[in-house]
Amino acid sequence: MNSLFLAVIxxxxxxxxxxxxxxxxxxxxxxxxxxxKTPAHTMEDGVDFVPTNKYVLWGHHFTSVAGAAPIIGPAVAVIWGWFPAFLWVTIGTVFAAGMHDMGVLWASQRHxxxxxxxxxxxxxxKRGRMLFLVVIFLLLLMVNTAFGVVISGLLISTPSSVIPTWGAIAVALCIGQAIYRLKWNLxxxxxxGVxxxxxxxxxxxxxxxxxxxTVLGIPAAGVWIIILFIYAxxxxxxxxxxxxxxxxYINGLQLFIGLGILYASFLFTRPDLVAPAFREDVPAGTPGMFPLLFVTIACGAISGFHGMxxxxxxxxxxxxxxxxxxxxxxxxxxxxLLALGTIIATTAGFRTYQEWESIYSEFNAGGVNAFVEGGGNLLNEGLxxxxxxxxxxxxxxxxxFAATTMDSGxxxxxxxxxxxxxxxxxxxxxxxxxxIAVLVAFGLTFSQGTDGSGGMTIWPLFGTTNQLMAGLSLSILLLILMHLRRPTWPILIPLLFLTVMSLWAAFIQLGTFFQEGNWLLFSMDVIIVLAAIWIIVEVFLAVGRMKQTKQIEWTDEDIDAPKPEPVDSKA
Known part of the structure; x- marks a missing residue:
């Protein structure tokens, strides 16, 4: 199949x-x-609460949520074939991810x-809130430690990325001054900036x-990670x-242009997808596609990290x-769009099926390197x-992408x-x-040695934890809409699907960790699953209490505009 057709659809x-x-x-x-009147105005403090141009804020949100995960997840998941990954990314983005991000953003600023x-x-x-915060803390710990390792690896494997990576900080500082101090037009x-x-x-x-x-006895990977944590x-x-x-913002523009360049390479080369739509001869040890596909591809379809x-x-x-x-x-x-571009780059960026198969010889063998190699081939041939x-x-x-996510994380x-x-x-x-936030992440990252490899220790839990977090966020959104007597099916359908798939995957992982004798991951997985189930029970109890309540009382801390004006359709 031609990749351009897939990109257009x-x-x-x-x-x-x-x-x-x-x-x-x-x-x-x-x-x-x-x-x-949003909290950016009513609670403006010049540090966290700052009214922001929607294009600048879009840049912050887009680059913060689009870390390495929408590259890693799809680049790994195509081992099952390109079609399941394509379906989950496109349908998930339209009916789950967009609704989730927009809904949580709306709910938060209304509170x-x-x-x-x-x-x-x-x-x-209060019980549910504390459990919620514990799950969030663990998820952020996974992101901050793992992304430090990923960035370090890329800076070592591609030394030409060092200058633009750190130079982007100086550019950003100048851009901030230009917008807010010098009042340059956007x-x-x-x-x-671009x-x-x-x-x-x-x-x-x-x-x-x-x-x-080595620097003072610390490997290069460890040195980069230390610098990254100091910066963060x-x-x-x-x-x-x-x-x-x-x-x-400026990274968002640059990255969107980068995506444009990548998609332009699809237009000019129009390569065929060398990977199969469904791969039947998956390597030994590859887990089943259901339900693992839906937690392997988290960012790029729907992600709990987005809600945070x-x-x-x-x-x-x-x-x-x-x-x-x-x-x-x-x-x-x-x-x-980044996840879709990754799917095409990792399935059409190789000349033959045998060349692609050599990369995907085992589960988790793809990832960022497959994206860089496959996408690089297309940029070279097409442009x-x-x-x-x-x-x-x-x-x-x-x-x-990874660095801006780590910043926000x-x-x-x-x-x-x-x-x-x-x-x-x-x-x-x-x-x-x-x-506290940095020291906990720093301690875990260097728990296995000075190379920082400990940062990936709990990463195997990211997929299920992230998707459980998305389901839990949707459950809160569901309760808010029920309070307001508004349509809930756009939230309920993704919520039920995601919760079932995530818990199913989590229980499969529990069995795997038990068989491997990996008691750290087994124990953490148990904690996360129990916390998630407990929160779900609390949600059911809240729904029951709500049905017994005949009248809703509003306070300043709740949604305080039950009858808002119509939305601006040109937004």
Missing amino acids: GVAMMIGGYLLYSKFLGKKVFQLSPSY RGQSIGLLSGRYIG PLVSVV VALYSLMLIGDKYPISLPE FCASLLPVWMLLQPRD VASGTSSKQLDKETDARFVGYFGAVGEG GISTSLSATILATMAVL VRLQRIVVQEIGDTAGIKINTFLATC
Whole structure:
């Protein structure tokens, strides 16, 4: 099958979802109001709560949620064939991911910018809230530690990506000053920023930088991870307008252009998919496609991490409530396009089936390297970009996606630490909470040695934990809509499907960990599964209590605009 046909169908489905389905959600389900005063205005503090242009905020949301996972997941899942991965990415983006991101963003900003874990206490009680926060903390720990390892590996394997990766920080700081201090107009800032980033790629390709094998007895991988954690610590303490917003915005533009270049290569080369639609001769040891497909591809179809970004940082920067449609739904579409591009790059970027099969010789053998290699071949053949520069562009894309997610992840971890403290009656200041967040992640990362390999210790739990988190977030959204007497089927159907698949996968993993004698992962999986089941029980109890309540009482902490004005259909 020709890859261009697959790309056109996939892109059309996602754009159609934004133009049609998100409009329905905004008008009938979430009833976005252009006159509602968001927490970015009512609670503006110049640090976390900052009214933000919707295009800049989209850049933050898109790049924060689209880390390495929408590359890793699809690049691994095509081992079962390209068709199941394609279906889950496209249908999941349109009916699950976009709705989830948009809905959680709306719910959070209607509750004074509270995180999904904290606002859950209003609907399922204190026990459920604490369990929610524990699951969120563990999920963020997985993301922050694993992405540090992934970024480090890419900086070592593709040294030409070092200069553009770190140079992007300087560009972002300048962009922040240009927007908020010098008041430059956004188009000018955008052009200057994108040109600067791509210039850095050209410089990086010409002057690759590699660390010595060891520095003070620490391997190069460990050194990069230490530098990354120091950066993430500092970045999470700065006001969002100074680094986080401009970095994510300009990265979002650059990454979207990168996606455009990748899709242009599909147009010019029009390669056939060398991988089968359904692979029957999967390598020995490959788990069954059901239900593992739906947790292997998390980001790119639907992801619980998105809810943490939407409610942790994005909701605090939403200028107008109607912007939730563009920021939340279209942010998820951006990630879906990345996942779709990954599927095509990893199945059409190799000349023969035998060449592709040699890469996918065992489960988890694909990943980022398959994306960089396959996509690099297409850029070289279709656009005439040198193999070296192609690898630099794609590796930098992957690094910047992962780095912006790590930026937001550490900031979110800090917020969760503070929320856990508040729940326990302990006041934790921002600096101390950041120290706790970074030190816990740092300790786990170096628990297996100075190379930082411990960062991947609990990563096998990410898929199931992430999807369980998405299901739990949807359950809170369901309760909120039931309170408002609004349509719930757009939430209920994905919620039931995702919960069943995630719990099914989690129980399969429990058996695997038990047989392998991996007691750390087994114990953590038990904790996560029990917490998720407990929260689900609390949700059922909350539904029961709600049905017995004849009248809904509203407070300032609840949804305070039961009858909003009609949504702006041009949002």
